[in-house]
Amino acid sequence: MQKWRDIFLNGIVKENPILILMIGLCPVLACSSTATDAFGMGVAATFVLLCSNILVSLLRKLIPTEIRIPIFIVIIATFVTITDYTMQAYFPQLSENLGVFVPLIVVNCVILGRAEAFAYRNTLLASILDGLGMGVGFTLAIVLLGIIREILGAGTVFNVKIGISNPATLLILPPGAFIGIGVLIAVWNALRKSKGSVSSPCASCGLRQMCHSSKEGECEALGQIK
Amino acid sequence: MDLIQLFSVFFAALLINNIILMRFLGLCAFFGVSEKMGSSIGMSLAVAFVMTLATAATWPLYHYVLEPLNLTFLRTISFILVIASLVQLVELFMKKNIPGLYRALGIYLPLITTNCAIFGLSLLNINYNYGFLESIFHALGVASGFGLSIILFTGLRMRLNLAPIPKFIAGYPLVFFTAALMSLAFMGFSGMFGIH
Numbered sequence: 001m002q003k004w005r006d007i008f009l010n011g012i013v014k015e016n017p018i019l020i021l022m023i024g025l026c027p028v029l030a031c032s033s034t035a036t037d038a039f040g041m042g043v044a045a046t047f048v049l050l051c052s053n054i055l056v057s058l059l060r061k062l063i064p065t066e067i068r069i070p071i072f073i074v075i076i077a078t079f080v081t082i083t084d085y086t087m088q089a090y091f092p093q094l095s096e097n098l099g100v101f102v103p104l105i106v107v108n109c110v111i112l113g114r115a116e117a118f119a120y121r122n123t124l125l126a127s128i129l130d131g132l133g134m135g136v137g138f139t140l141a142i143v144l145l146g147i148i149r150e151i152l153g154a155g156t157v158f159n160v161k162i163g164i165s166n167p168a169t170l171l172i173l174p175p176g177a178f179i180g181i182g183v184l185i186a187v188w189n190a191l192r193k194s195k196g197s198v199s200s201p202c203a204s205c206g207l208r209q210m211c212h213s214s215k216e217g218e219c220e221a222l223g224q225i226k
Numbered sequence: 227m228d229l230i231q232l233f234s235v236f237f238a239a240l241l242i243n244n245i246i247l248m249r250f251l252g253l254c255a256f257f258g259v260s261e262k263m264g265s266s267i268g269m270s271l272a273v274a275f276v277m278t279l280a281t282a283a284t285w286p287l288y289h290y291v292l293e294p295l296n297l298t299f300l301r302t303i304s305f306i307l308v309i310a311s312l313v314q315l316v317e318l319f320m321k322k323n324i325p326g327l328y329r330a331l332g333i334y335l336p337l338i339t340t341n342c343a344i345f346g347l348s349l350l351n352i353n354y355n356y357g358f359l360e361s362i363f364h365a366l367g368v369a370s371g372f373g374l375s376i377i378l379f380t381g382l383r384m385r386l387n388l389a390p391i392p393k394f395i396a397g398y399p400l401v402f403f404t405a406a407l408m409s410l411a412f413m414g415f416s417g418m419f420g421i422h
Contacts (some may be wrong), residue, residue, distance in 0.1 A: 022257075022398060023254070025250075025253045025254070025257075026250050026251055026252070026253050026254075026342050027250075029250040029253065030249065030250035030251075064370055070307070070310070072304060073306055073307070073310070075304050077303035077307075078303065079308055080302055081299060081300075081301075081302050081303060084302065085299065099353075100346055100349045100350055100353060103301070103302045103345075103349055104251075104342050104345065104346055104349070105347070106306055107255065107306070107342045107345050108342075148345070170410075173411040173413065174247060174250070174409045174413070175246050175406045175407070175410040175413065176336070176406075177250065177406075178402045178403070178405045178406035178409055179402070179403065179406045181402050182398075182399040182400075182401075182402030182403045182406065183399070185398050185399050186394050186395055186399035187400070189394055189397075189399070190394045
């Protein structure tokens, strides 16, 4: 029981894909100008992540190692297409707001990363929990950013007006996304550092999932973060 | 199609709708490869190369294969596979025939296969209903915009390495704040040449 709980919580706290690993940032910044968009993006990504984890885990004994990445991509792209068309049919407004970022879930490093690092090596139940945990972690981070930006930038939360008379429109514009995520990560780091946890130099590298370097912290070609 | 229209497509993509600072595509490469000037120049050249190539491959695929056959729902899956295999082929070709260029750009090629900017650009070309020539100019503009912002950003980051910075802001938060200021500066281009 403890083991299952750890797998689930891993994605939310210890290895939160956004706040700790900092991968898959594009949709987080682009789709967080309102809390509603952020929630829609979070749910869509969680659905794709969960489904791809389930299918990869079920098929892991059948997928040859050499061509596993193309197979993962096809599996992920299938679920992304399903999500895209479902959203267009039932939530046209949301689909219009998120625009090109719904099909772009297919190149989200979180999803491919989990298929490769977890689902391909673990049982079905563990992969489901991992997918849910990572998805919830992703959704929490993006919705948190969406709420902050919407309150300060438009004076509303989930389109409900709250009493802010002079919202700073800057926050819902593109620069606001960078400021918001910067503050969020700084606060998160401050909270975590006080607990004294240390992560590897590669943990925060944006290219970690695609990195071909064999040793941790040694991809000199890309000028690693010290 | 007149030249003015092509130029407005180019400049809109370069400055006004900058792919990184306004559209948030290709952020992994933007933050990951912007530590050294050499690598950011190499990365932007490789991105420009692959973007143009990917546009030249995906535009005909969509308009001449998927659309006539009513298979547009296969857009996502076919684009990603075409782009990935194209990059692999180019890499093999370059390695054998142009080793000099391969040494300069080779290491970046596998990284940008999964770069969302490339795939996002192919989708945007379709969404905007661009013609083939417009799409190519759009790709060139987007790629120059990528290069412009990553090279400027690298310059800023190299300066910031020497600055005294509060402990909790150091590292990623500072990088994001710098990007925010750049994004703010690029917002000033909005409305230039009457384009929004």
